[in-house]
Amino acid sequence: MPKILRPLDVYKHLPGTNCGKCGEASCMAFASKLIERKVTPQQCIPLYEDPKYSEKLQKLLETIRPPVKEVWIGVEPNILRIGGKEVLYRHELTWRNQTAIMIDIHDEMSPEEVKKRVGFVDSFKFIRIGKELTLDGIAVRCVSENPEKYVKTIAEIMEITNKPIILCSTDPNIIEEALIVASKRKPLIYVATKQNWREIGELAARYKCPTAITAEDLSTLKSLSATLTRNYNIDDIVLDPQIKIGNIAETLSTITALRRAAVEKEEKELGYPIMTAPAAVWSIEEGDENDKKILESVIASSLISRFVDLVVFHTIDTWTIIPIVVWRDCVYTDPRFPPGVKPGLYEIGKPNEYSPVLSTGNFALTYYLVRDDVEKAGINAYLVIVDTEATSLQSSVAGKKYTSDKVIEAIKEVKVGDRVKIKALILPGYAARLAGEVEDALMGDGWTILVGPRDSGEIGAFYEKVFKPWLEEKIAKEKEVKTNF
């Protein structure tokens, strides 16, 4: 179970003077915000400046340290925070800090290719529920073994982007040359191994940059972590337990054991963020390009499912990245509450008495998608949101949360019938089978039920091809009736 901190646990390690230098009214208020991670300990100035508080400061940092340390890559305003996790299972507590997705570049790519890839990282955006899903940074690999070439590539990248970077080489000389240019950006050093730990450890300490460590087995990884911490006083570590592309099950198992040891056994040496490179697919697998792209993508998604904090990814095809960024966004939400909107009547555009009445469920994403699509199609409409306990429409039809009874009740309750002359209710295509029952119940009040498309993206075409002709015919008929009287 997660270690739950209370404000009092933190308060006792603060000065307790309520000096207000942190901007909070009291030390207790500061303590609460520290737990929520809305402030950082550095904001308590006396704690850092007054030597008499040094013991308190030490205790405070120990108290608020999560089982997985939060490591920062980069400098303001582009700091990438990874790790900081407190639990193994998402249902225990919302996971902290989304998995970072870094795209690789190497120093033998042409300047055009480098530019293209950096540009992709900078401009990639996938919009979901009004939120922009983006990529996090660049992993620069030295394949030339030529320090000058490598440094040049890094300088080129730094020239065009401020995104955080990872310096990738097992050769300490190359890493050192790169740090001369890049250390001011606080890159992540990749990687210290059992062979080069002395040199890399020294560089990480000297340049004060976070460093990754890697080993084929967890005992060596744990030893390396302890070695760097105890010899060089390094505490900004990222663990790469290495993907076995040939056996992804083994990989997931290893990562799970590693994280469980950190969270449940509180093994300090392993209490650091985990990173790994699905990009390794490209150096191991042979054969079809698309197969490799798909494999890289599903490996990345699986690693996200298993709380990995950073992945290095190679493919820059949007179709392989969409599932990853969508899954990442989903799994890092609050597990307790599905995002929902208030059930009831909504207006889209400026509906009038000849506008259609649409209906769907109250899952937030469904609502925003429908609203956006109807607006884009230039349709003025009423939208009746039925309470589906914030589950998506398709699931709620199957799970009997979007039922004919609920639709009928909602239509009556919001009295939308009073606002329209021609009463047309458009049901979502997924609820087509409910149309009969709904019509039977509402026919008496003059309603006609139309079955709309399954996806609201096609509402424009539906409006033009089905609704408009129907409405015109209906109006013509009513006129006919009137003239007959």
Add this chain to the structure above:
Amino acid sequence: MTEEGKKGILDILKIISESKELELEDVVIDADELTLEISAAPAGKPEYLKLSLEPLTPGGQKIEFLLETTSYGVRLVAPAIPPPAAPVEKPKEFINLKFEYPVVKYSGEIVEVTIGALRGQGGSRGKIVKIGGDKAPPFYLFESKPLNRPVVALDVFDTPPPLAGPVRKAYQDVLQDPAEWAKKCINTYNADLISLHLVSTDPLGENRPVREAMKTVENVLQAVDTPIIIGGSGNPQKDTELFAEASERFMGERLVMASITLDMDIPKVVEPIRKYGHNAIALAFMDINQAKELSRKILDAGLPKNHLILDPTTGALGYGVEYTYSTMERIRLSALMGEETLQVPLSCAATNAWAAREAWMKVEDWGPRELRGPLYEATTALVGLLTGANLFMMMHPLAMKIVKAFAEAMVKEGWKEEKPYMNWVKARF
């Protein structure tokens, strides 16, 4: 500085500006300020010049500069401040520690469910599948390997529903004939079993009679020799009737009836399934407590636990699959911790992924949907696989292939990586 000295430095700088690399040895530059005039590089990409100044005295600091010249001028891109020297310390030692796998003891385990019955054993199948038997959460291989590989059923419909483009393409030639459709799933695409959805029986839809649906089941059983799952229309009364008829008619085949829901008369729907030895899927709605309640009622009605599978509902990726993820994970952990009603295999209908526009919609910026769609379905399924699903219902053959590869890795023995992972750093790709 003397005129001669200035000239000397200017000469040096001229040489520097004309060369890409220059190494000066035994030269002492003794000045408060050093101005370098370097002609700008032609328009286009910048050029870099590295200057390193070696210390005069032993133990002094080496200073390095990186100058960048572009058509706009010259600037310093590397720090001119020497990095602080590492303090001299005692010799560094490698600390050897041992990692102990954090193994947990579980008080419960998942039952094994057998789907299908072989010829001579009461059924007519050439192959059967077994699912479940798990003693640890999925991919906790350090605790236990799964007893059985998770399996994938491809969906077949007796009335073709609206299908996404890429899915339609895979089944275009067989859409009108469920038996041919099933054959293609098994013979061409290599599915483990078939989930046959008898949607035509829906009273709110075509409302075809149950006996007509039985003919379809018969045809599919003859077309393939794998086990099959019988899916209803979701109407509680009609499905009760459908399952009863299928149970009696195909007794001994160990079919799977999908699904029993809380709004059914549970003793009534369970009775024939139990009597004729079939299995059933309990469909709960992304809620562990509902899953427990439903399972309890089904078990109380007499269905043996090793004939029950639980489906906690699968939302499409981006449309609620995270609730599936957490519900399944909680169900599986709770079962292993001893919750009896949940100690059954889990089913995941990844087919639902196709409801997401990200899977099927033609959008140029999103890339080809022929690949995007299957990947989207596979990603949805893997969310289930990582949280404990043992049985999948899927649509696209490529998506199925990906999931099967992952599932096979879970039970693979004696595996060895051909090339080391660390190649990724230096490989040219």
